[in-house]
Structure formats: C-alpha cells, structure tokens
Amino acid sequence: xxxxxxxxxxxxxxxxxxxxxxxxxxxxxxxxxxxxxxxxxxxxxxxxxxxxxxxxxxxxxxxxxxxxxxxxxxxxxxxxxxxxxxxxxxxxxxxxxxxxxxxxxx
Amino acid sequence: xxxxxxxxxxxxxxxxxxxxxxxxxxxxxxxxxxxxxxxxxxxxxxxxxxxxxxxxxxxxxxxxxxxxxxxxxxxxxxxxxxxxxxxxxxxxxxxxxxxxxxxxxxxxxxxxxxxxxxxxxxxxxxxxxxxxxxxxxxxxxxxxxxxxxxxxxxxxxxxxxxxxxxxxxxxxxxxxxxxxxxxxxxxxxxxxxxxxxxxxxxxxxxxxxxxxxxxxxxxxxxxxxxxxxxxxxxxxxxxxxxxxxxxxxxxxxxxxxxxxxxxxxxxxxxxxxxxxxxxxxxxxxxxxxxxxxxxxxxxxxxxxxxxxxxxxxxxxxxxxxxxxxxxxxxxxxxxxxxxxxxxxxxxxxxxxxxxxxxxxxxxxxxxxxxxxxxxxxxxxxxxxxxxxxxxxxxxxxxx
Ligand SMILES: Cc1cc2nc3c(=O)[nH]c(=O)nc-3n(C[C@H](O)[C@H](O)[C@H](O)COP(=O)(O)OP(=O)(O)OC[C@H]3O[C@@H](n4cnc5c(N)ncnc54)[C@H](O)[C@@H]3O)c2cc1C
Ligand code: FES
Numbered sequence: 001x002x003x004x005x006x007x008x009x010x011x012x013x014x015x016x017x018x019x020x021x022x023x024x025x026x027x028x029x030x031x032x033x034x035x036x037x038x039x040x041x042x043x044x045x046x047x048x049x050x051x052x053x054x055x056x057x058x059x060x061x062x063x064x065x066x067x068x069x070x071x072x073x074x075x076x077x078x079x080x081x082x083x084x085x086x087x088x089x090x091x092x093x094x095x096x097x098x099x100x101x102x103x104x105x106x
Numbered sequence: 107x108x109x110x111x112x113x114x115x116x117x118x119x120x121x122x123x124x125x126x127x128x129x130x131x132x133x134x135x136x137x138x139x140x141x142x143x144x145x146x147x148x149x150x151x152x153x154x155x156x157x158x159x160x161x162x163x164x165x166x167x168x169x170x171x172x173x174x175x176x177x178x179x180x181x182x183x184x185x186x187x188x189x190x191x192x193x194x195x196x197x198x199x200x201x202x203x204x205x206x207x208x209x210x211x212x213x214x215x216x217x218x219x220x221x222x223x224x225x226x227x228x229x230x231x232x233x234x235x236x237x238x239x240x241x242x243x244x245x246x247x248x249x250x251x252x253x254x255x256x257x258x259x260x261x262x263x264x265x266x267x268x269x270x271x272x273x274x275x276x277x278x279x280x281x282x283x284x285x286x287x288x289x290x291x292x293x294x295x296x297x298x299x300x301x302x303x304x305x306x307x308x309x310x311x312x313x314x315x316x317x318x319x320x321x322x323x324x325x326x327x328x329x330x331x332x333x334x335x336x337x338x339x340x341x342x343x344x345x346x347x348x349x350x351x352x353x354x355x356x357x358x359x360x361x362x363x364x365x366x367x368x369x370x371x372x373x374x375x376x377x378x379x380x381x382x383x384x385x386x387x388x389x390x391x392x393x394x395x396x397x398x399x400x401x402x403x404x405x406x407x408x409x410x411x412x413x414x415x416x417x418x419x420x421x422x423x424x425x426x427x428x429x430x431x432x433x434x435x436x437x438x439x440x441x442x443x444x445x446x447x448x449x450x451x452x453x454x455x456x457x458x459x460x461x462x463x464x465x466x467x468x469x470x471x472x473x474x475x476x477x478x479x480x481x482x483x484x485x486x487x488x489x490x491x492x493x494x495x496x497x498x499x500x501x502x503x504x505x
Binding site for chain 1: 129148150151154155161162164165166167168169170172173176177395396399423425430432471472473474476477478
C-alpha cells in the first residue's frame with residue numbers, strides 16, 4: 001500500500017499507508033490528520049479538503065476536472081499551483097512516498 | 107465535578123461532537139453509542155457513490171477504527187439506548203446497562219416514513235437510510251429489471267438516476283405537480299425532469315397510488331409494473347427517547363440557540379433537532395450534513411463554556427447523472443429571482459430575493475457561484491441584478 005506523508009500546518013507529520021483507490025482526503029480524515037474538514041464527504045461540493053501536493057509528484061496526479069478547479073477557486077486558504085482537493089485525488093502505486101501539506105485554514 | 111459527555115447516535119452530528127470535543131482540548135470521558143453495528147459511516151454517499159458502485163464501505167467511514175482508540179473515545183456499536191433518566195443523569199442500554207453522564211447529546215437522526223394501508227406497513231417496499239438498507243437495495247437492484255420509485259424528492263431521484271444508469275426501466279411516482287417541489291422552483295425542477303426523461307426514466311406527476319401489489323403499483327392513471335419498489339417519502343425525527351423522558355418535543359426535539367433541550371444538560375443536534383432558524387425566520391428541522399455538523403459544534407462550544415449561538419447558513423446538495431445541484435439559504439417566500447448563466451441549461455444559478463435582500467442561491471453545475479453565495483448570504487450582502495446577470499463580473503468582488 002502506498003505510503004503518504006501528511007504535514008499539518010503546525011508541522012506535525014503523519015505517515016499513513018493507504019489502500020489503493022482511497023483518496024488523499026479519506027486518508028487524512030480517517031487517520032486524524034488535523035486541518036482537513038471534508039464537510040461534504042468527498043462529493044467535490046465543499047472545498048474544505050484543500051491540500052498542497054509535493055511539486056515532484058504533481059505531474060503524476062490525475063488531471064484536474066473542471067468541477068474540481070471551480071470548487072478550488074472558492075477554497076479559504078491561498079490557492080497555489082500545487083493546490084488540489086484531497087477528495088479528488090485517488091491513491092495509486094505511483095504516489096508512494098508523496099508528501100501532502102495541509103493549508104492553514106479550510 | 108469532571109465532565110462526562112455521552113452521545114447517542116454516530117451519524118454526522120454525533121461524530122462531529124466527538125471530533126470537536128477533542129479538537130477543542132476536552133480531556134474528560136466521551137462515550138459514543140450507536141445502534142448500528144458498523145463502524146460509523148456517512149449516509150449521503152449511500153444514494154450516490156456507494157450504490158453506483160464507485161465508493162466502497164471503507165471509503166464512506168467517518169474515521170478509521172484507531173481514531174476512536176487514539177482519542178480515547180469509548181465507542182459502543184450495536185447498542186441501542188432504550189431510556190433516558192433525566193433525574194439521575196443516566197441512560198440505559200438495551201442490555202440493561204446504566205451509563206451516567208454530566209452532558210448528554212441526542213444525535214439520533216430520523217427514521218424513514220413508511221407507506222401504510224389501514225395503519226399497517228405495506229410489505230415489499232424498500233427504503234434507504236442505513237448501510238444495511240443500501241446493501242439490501244444493491245442486491246435487489248441486481249435482480250430486477252423494472253424499478254418503481256415512490257417520491258420525487260432528493261433521495262428518490264438519486265435512486266432513479268443510479269438505477270437507470272444501471273440499465274433498469276425506472277418509473278418515478280410523485281403526487282406533487284413537480285419534482286422536488288417543496289424546495290425548488292420550476293426552472294430547476296424542469297431541468298431535472300428533462301434529464302431523467304432523456305435517460306429513459308418515466309416521471310409520473312400528480313400521480314395518486316391506489317394499490318400496491320407484488321406485480322407493481324396501481325395508480326389512478328394506470329398500472330406500473332415493477333420488480334422492485336423503492337420509496338423516499340420523507341422522515342420522522344427520532345425523538346421518542348426524549349419524549350418518553352419528558353423532554354419537550356414538537357416535530358423533533360425542541361432546542362434553543364445553543365442546542366439545549368428543555369433539560370439544560372441535554373442537547374439535541376442534527377435531523378432530530380427542531381430549532382429556530384434565523385434564515386427561515388421560524389422553527390424548523392433541517393435534514394442536512396451542514397446542519398448536523400454546525401449544530402454539533404454549537405453544542406460543544408456550550409459544553410466547553412465558550413458558547414456560540416447557532417446561525418450558520420443552511421446548504422445542501424444533490425447529484426443526479428451529470429447534474430450537481432448545490433443549494434444555500436432558504437428560498438421559501440422569495441418575491442423575485444435573477445438567473446446567472448443560461449436558464450434551463452445544465453449550468454446556471456438562481457438568486458432569490460425577498461424584500462430586495464438575497465436569501466438563497468441554487469447553483470446547477472456552477473460550484474464557484476455556490477461557494478461565493480455562501481459567503482454573500484452569511485455576510486448579508488446582496489449583489490445587483492446587473493452584477494448577477496453579467497457572467498464576466500466576478501461576484502467575489504462584492505465581498
Ligand atoms: C440516502 C441519503 C442521502 C442523503 N444525501 C444527503 C446529501 O446529499 N446532502 C446532505 O446534506 N444530506 C444528505 N442526507 C441527510 C444527511 O445524511 C443527514 O441529515 C445527516 O446524516 C444527519 O445526521 P444526524 O447525526 O442528525 O443523524 P444520522 O446521521 O441519521 O445518525 C443518527 C444515528 O443515531 C442512531 N440512533 C438513533 N437512535 C438511537 C438510540 N436510541 N440508541 C443508539 N443509537 C441511536 C441511528 O442508528 C443513526 O445511525 C442524506 C440522507 C440519506 C439517508
Ligand atoms: S470533501 Fe468536500 S470537496 Fe472534497
């Protein structure tokens with residue numbers, strides 16, 4: 001199972017191994033990583049699962065769909081080129097070792 | 107005396123109470139009691155990703171099992187609370203065990219309303235509320251060719267969409283004149299109706315059921331053959347525990363702006379709580395994730411003596427086919443509306459006004475409008491008609 005490292009805004013790190021197909025949001029919420037709210041439970045409806053992806057891995061991620069891009073615009077924290085909605089990124093073997101940073105607010 | 111919080115129900119409300127308590131640094135005892143035996147999971151995906159086969163049971167869990175352990179939460183699955191003893195500050199489980207509390211949270215949700223005939227539940231109709239219900243429906247769907255759905259509300263229509271996508275012959279029976287009539291205006295209901303019809307779903311409006319048999323449904327208008335009958339005709343708040351304990355109930359458990367019931371150390375949150383809603387201007391119950399989550403936070407703030415009254419703007423969503431509808435505010439009683447985007451297409455938003463004040467926005471496949479509208483309504487800002495209609499104008503500039 002791919003290992004994901006989440007870094008909270010306060011610097012706390014969590015290493016979590018996620019089953020294939022789980023989303024970065026699920027991995028964070030279910031494992032008590034602080035700072036992801038995910039009000040809508042992964043329906044791409046709330047933009048409270050905003051994360052910053054390690055630049056190195058950016059190209060390996062599935063492309064952003066239009067609705068994700070639109071929701072992301074409404075996220076509370078600064079939107080950066082490496083911003084994604086955690087619920088729209090599914091874990092694949094390619095993502096083993098990825099570092100995911102949590103923004104200061106959702 | 108140190109505080110001990112007992113929570114009945116592990117849905118959106120109950121889980122948020124637990125999460126907020128620990129996030130806010132509460133170190134006392136927490137007991138979370140759930141009548142269902144499964145690890146606590148979210149209900150909205152049941153009628154969406156889960157029954158579509160796109161989301162697994164694992165993926166709809168609120169938290170992984172070790173969350174409860176790591177946060178020192180006593181999670182008691184498969185136990186039903188049968189009595190609340192307000193004089194002794196105790197609840198009693200179905201096995202007779204007594205659990206005491208200093209603060210009790212009722213997050214018991216709601217139960218499906220069932221179709222009855224002469225007061226007796228009509229057999230062979232399936233309803234969706236729990237994971238168990240969803241598992242049964244998944245299996246029934248597999249073995250059925252034709253599906254009749256009673257009720258053209260959100261859950262009924264989400265079921266219709268996924269069943270028709272699985273190649274079933276689907277009929278929706280609705281007694282009102284439009285789909286989702288209670289909450290949506292005609293411009294939006296019509297888009298949903300047309301989309302369902304394009305997918306081969308037969309929509310029967312103004313339809314009145316006369317008899318339900320094993321072969322199908324007899325309505326005044328004709329006979330609808332069905333291998334499987336599903337119904338989504340609303341819910342009844344789960345307030346019997348409170349009622350029997352002598353807590354004031356009326357269409358759910360009546361609460362104040364801090365979610366306190368008529369017994370001050372007992373709170374109610376979520377689907378079961380009848381509260382005064384600032385945006386509705388009256389007492390209502392809301393059945394939404396937003397309401398359960400935000401009320402849970404309010405109850406926790408009060409228990410931790412940093413009280414924040416409930417005044418969160420209501421929002422809700424539904425997914426059917428490629429249509430994603432997001433609603434914010436309460437549009438009932440609007441006197442004017444303005445459309446952003448092409449009305450009647452599959453991408454537009456409707457802005458509702460009452461006395462020139464923006465009160466609600468429904469966005470169809472326009473997520474950015476929805477997020478912006480939440481901020482506008484929360485802040486009490488009303489853009490002009492010109493600004494709304496001008497797609498090149500960024501409504502975030504109003505904030
Ligand atoms: C199929 C479906 C689709 C939905 N889709 C959406 C959507 O798209 N968007 C949205 O915002 N909302 C949606 N909702 C509504 C949303 O799920 C509810 O509003 C929300 O779950 C309410 O949370 P709650 O904590 O009040 O109650 P619930 O989540 O219903 O949880 C209450 C729990 O309490 C337990 N319980 C009750 N009595 C007892 C007792 N005596 N002892 C022990 N346990 C008890 C029950 O077993 C239940 O699990 C949907 C609901 C369903 C059923
Ligand atoms: S969880 Fe709501 S948008 Fe990702």
